[in-house]
Amino acid sequence: xxxxxxxxxxxxxxxxxxxxxxxxxxxxxxxxxxxxxxxxxxxxxxxxxxxxxxxxxxxxxxxxxxxxxxxxxxxxxxxxxxxxxxxxxxxxxxxxxxxxxxxxxxxxxxxxxxxxxxxxxxxxxxxxxxxxxxxxxxxxxxxxxxxxxxxxxxxxxxxxxxxxxxxxxxxxxxxxxxxxxxxxxxxxxxxxxxxxxxxxxxxxxxxxxxxxxxxxxxxxxxxxxxxxxxxxxxxxxxxxxxxxxxxxxxxxxxxxxxxxxxxxxxxxxxxxxxxxxxxxxxxxxxxxxxxxxxxxxxxxxxxxxxx
Amino acid sequence: xxxxxxxxxxxxxxxxxxxxxxxxxxxxxxxxxxxxxxxxxxxxxxxxxxxxxxxxxxxxxxxxxxxxxxxxxxxxxxxxxxxxxxxxxxxxxxxxxxxxxxxxxxxxxxxxxxxxxxxxxxxxxxxxxxxxxxxxxxxxxxxxxxxxxxxxxxxxxxxxxxxxxxxxxxxxxxxxxxxxxxxxxxxxxxxxxxxxxxxxxxxxxxxxxxxxxxxxxxxxxxxxxxxxxxxxxxxxxxxxxxxxxxxxxxxxxxxxxxxxxxxx
Ligand SMILES: Nc1ncnc2c1ncn2[C@@H]1O[C@H](COP(=O)(O)OP(=O)(O)O)[C@@H](O)[C@H]1O
Ligand SMILES: [Mg+2]
Numbered sequence: 001x002x003x004x005x006x007x008x009x010x011x012x013x014x015x016x017x018x019x020x021x022x023x024x025x026x027x028x029x030x031x032x033x034x035x036x037x038x039x040x041x042x043x044x045x046x047x048x049x050x051x052x053x054x055x056x057x058x059x060x061x062x063x064x065x066x067x068x069x070x071x072x073x074x075x076x077x078x079x080x081x082x083x084x085x086x087x088x089x090x091x092x093x094x095x096x097x098x099x100x101x102x103x104x105x106x107x108x109x110x111x112x113x114x115x116x117x118x119x120x121x122x123x124x125x126x127x128x129x130x131x132x133x134x135x136x137x138x139x140x141x142x143x144x145x146x147x148x149x150x151x152x153x154x155x156x157x158x159x160x161x162x163x164x165x166x167x168x169x170x171x172x173x174x175x176x177x178x179x180x181x182x183x184x185x186x187x188x189x190x191x192x193x194x195x196x197x198x199x200x201x202x203x204x205x206x207x208x209x210x211x212x213x214x215x216x217x218x219x220x221x222x223x224x225x226x227x228x229x230x231x232x233x234x235x236x237x238x239x240x241x242x243x244x245x246x247x248x249x250x251x252x253x254x255x256x257x258x259x260x261x262x263x264x265x266x267x268x269x270x271x272x273x274x275x276x277x278x279x280x281x282x283x284x285x286x287x288x289x290x291x292x293x294x295x296x297x298x299x300x301x302x303x304x305x306x307x
Numbered sequence: 308x309x310x311x312x313x314x315x316x317x318x319x320x321x322x323x324x325x326x327x328x329x330x331x332x333x334x335x336x337x338x339x340x341x342x343x344x345x346x347x348x349x350x351x352x353x354x355x356x357x358x359x360x361x362x363x364x365x366x367x368x369x370x371x372x373x374x375x376x377x378x379x380x381x382x383x384x385x386x387x388x389x390x391x392x393x394x395x396x397x398x399x400x401x402x403x404x405x406x407x408x409x410x411x412x413x414x415x416x417x418x419x420x421x422x423x424x425x426x427x428x429x430x431x432x433x434x435x436x437x438x439x440x441x442x443x444x445x446x447x448x449x450x451x452x453x454x455x456x457x458x459x460x461x462x463x464x465x466x467x468x469x470x471x472x473x474x475x476x477x478x479x480x481x482x483x484x485x486x487x488x489x490x491x492x493x494x495x496x497x498x499x500x501x502x503x504x505x506x507x508x509x510x511x512x513x514x515x516x517x518x519x520x521x522x523x524x525x526x527x528x529x530x531x532x533x534x535x536x537x538x539x540x541x542x543x544x545x546x547x548x549x550x551x552x553x554x555x556x557x558x559x560x561x562x563x564x565x566x567x568x569x570x571x
Contacts, residue, residue: 195404197402197404198404198406200381200400201400202421204380205418211421215421216406219406298408298449299407
């Protein structure tokens with residue numbers, strides 16, 4: 001910012017730009033050029049304020065738009081379509097009977113999410129490891145992983161109900177099918193991306209297949225595997241809700257609740273349940289982000305796969 | 308991804324304990340052609356004995372790495388024989404190939420682990436090797452916290468745990484700065500003098516070749532073969548001052564000349 005060698009004229013010009021009266025069009029950023037250290041510090045302070053203010057401003061604006069729609073766009077009889085934010089808190093969050101439905105439903109959806117995710121992790125990793133150890137196995141099994149990704153799961157939903165009934169097991173199966181692919185593909189990709197030089201090191205010392213898998217391939221693939229877990233964690237929440245919408249027997253999860261509140265035009269309750277569902281998604285995603293950090297953050301720079 | 312074949316068909320291995328001067332590596336008329344038609348090596352003869360520090364200098368792409376891959380059994384020769392009489396081989400790559408999730412100590416322990424040494428023997432071998440390469444106090448660090456020179460030391464220590472009779476070095480210091488490189492040269496000379504293994508060392512630096520070796524082989528451009536051999540008359544106690552003596556300059560000059568001749 002500070003130039004070392006310049007002609008007197010240049011110095012003069014800089015000086016005039018610096019003086020506010022002679023530079024009426026100069027904005028604050030431009031003025032910063034001359035008096036480097038001082039303005040730089042205050043500039044950084046201003047930036048920090050903007051950094052924390054902007055998100056708050058955006059959030060406030062969104063809430064404002066929401067209120068505007070509720071009170072200016074919708075006539076009173078149709079306000080259940082978009083109830084005012086504070087009424088969601090007063091009429092649903094602080095409403096005993098509503099929470100008595102939402103909390104147990106949340107619990108059931110958590111059970112479905114984690115059961116489905118756990119099964120997907122086991123099946124997905126075994127599947128990927130099997131493919132990584134032999135080309136013919138990979139060639140025989142990979143197409144099914146792709147099929148799983150390409151066939152819209154919703155098309156299979158009636159069949160799942162047909163075979164496994166309309167209760168908990170079917171919800172879990174939907175959840176598994178939706179969250180399986182990222183685990184399979186990330187684990188396989190992670191194992192196949194192991195550095196060639198490291199493989200040769202293990203070859204030189206006659207490492208067995210199992211040793212190679214346990215001491216080289218799986219540890220090296222952990223960052224990719226955890227990235228897969230995180231994607232699948234988000235998907236398994238989707239699976240739990242979708243499963244609920246189709247398989248309604250037994251105690252309701254969040255999906256059934258959403259549908260019930262929608263059918264009964266209970267706006268506040270519906271919005272609260274949506275917010276709870278979103279929070280579940282964030283929480284599961286965050287949990288796996290944290291687990292990845294604990295597992296590989298020590299040696300693997302996660303900012304590299306942030307994109 | 309499946310592993311390459313572990314041993315070359317032409318490689319003969321034996322497990323005889325070795326003394327000074329015993330042959331550990333012998334190449335006779337070794338040639339290598341790749342499936343795509345590239346002829347990397349042609350008619351290579353060489354012997355490495357315990358107490359020999361044989362350096363191969365040659366332009367890049369002339370087949371130096373291929374030579375070591377054949378010696379180690381990573382890749383088979385197309386014709387000729389490569390005979391290894393070493394119980395264990397140490398192989399140091401240009402890239403330190405440390406496992407990033409393992410600490411320095413755990414990395415150094417890896418090969419002993421792969422060879423099924425007991426926990427206590429592995430631990431002791433790692434501590435000794437870490438001491439030898441001067442990494443004491445850095446045992447718990449992860450590779451990402453090490454400088455290039457320290458990574459190379461850890462890689463060297465990892466091979467030392469097996470106490471190999473034959474050491475293969477593929478431009479191990481090629482990526483390091485001059486000062487670090489010269490310091491590691493001195494430490495490797497010291498290790499060589501105390502352990503007495505046989506070494507086959509690849510480099511493209513003439514000065515490094517002359518400074519380190521008992522014998523320098525000059526390789527021609529592709530297909531690589533050995534065009535000249537220089538015995539190095541300097542004794543085992545070499546100090547950095549050697550680089551500034553007229554004898555050193557003269558020999559380095561001859562090697563450079565041979566290198567240029569072989570290249571054209
Ligand atoms: N797997 C391979 N297939 C085909 N050509 C190869 C293969 N590996 C090496 N080469 C070729 O063989 C020649 C020698 O390679 P290399 O031994 O790595 O050279 P250097 O180590 O002397 O630089 C090069 O021209 C290289 O391109
Ligand atoms: Mg090479």
